[in-house]
Amino acid sequence: MIILKAIGMDRVPKDRGVVYIFNHRSYFDPIICYATAPTLASFIAMESLRRVPFINIWMIFLKCLFLDRSSLKHGLSVIKAGVKLLNEGHSIFIAPEGRRNLEGDYDMLPFKEGSFKLAKKSSSPIIPVAINNADRIFERQFPWVRSTRVIIEYGHPVYLDSLKKEDKVFLGKYVQNIIWEMLNKNHKAIYY
Numbered sequence: 001m002i003i004l005k006a007i008g009m010d011r012v013p014k015d016r017g018v019v020y021i022f023n024h025r026s027y028f029d030p031i032i033c034y035a036t037a038p039t040l041a042s043f044i045a046m047e048s049l050r051r052v053p054f055i056n057i058w059m060i061f062l063k064c065l066f067l068d069r070s071s072l073k074h075g076l077s078v079i080k081a082g083v084k085l086l087n088e089g090h091s092i093f094i095a096p097e098g099r100r101n102l103e104g105d106y107d108m109l110p111f112k113e114g115s116f117k118l119a120k121k122s123s124s125p126i127i128p129v130a131i132n133n134a135d136r137i138f139e140r141q142f143p144w145v146r147s148t149r150v151i152i153e154y155g156h157p158v159y160l161d162s163l164k165k166e167d168k169v170f171l172g173k174y175v176q177n178i179i180w181e182m183l184n185k186n187h188k189a190i191y192y
Contacts, residue, residue, distance in 0.1 A: 111172035130182035
């Protein structure tokens, strides 16, 4: 049994598409995000997931975009399709680490700045999302699925036009610091 605590869904604007930026620790992250997202949302996912039976049908139904990292041309078409979805009011989740990070309790890999092009090109707000403890469901005791407590927090919207110039230049680091602060705060809530 997963005990899930969701915080901050009321912070998410409901009148437009947003870009959810989340730390990626578990195969269960997309399920946790989808179950708690206060707005209709898609995911940017690896191209290889398009070939996974059953999951691929669910992802296509959600209008997920599949990214082939080896092709710059394909990457640009994914950004274009994502901007179109955002402008239609559909939100998108993206994990800017590029893959699951299994190091430490709440360490993160560096955020890829290209992950923020969707927000920049659509002028959509960014919602930082911190997921604590999801890797203890499966990844930490593979091949078993275990009962655990998970906290997901949706942060306050980041509006690009209200940021300082230096924060816009290093947007990945700026958003990563917000997520890190939420992870640190919620880490204590899980264990104490």
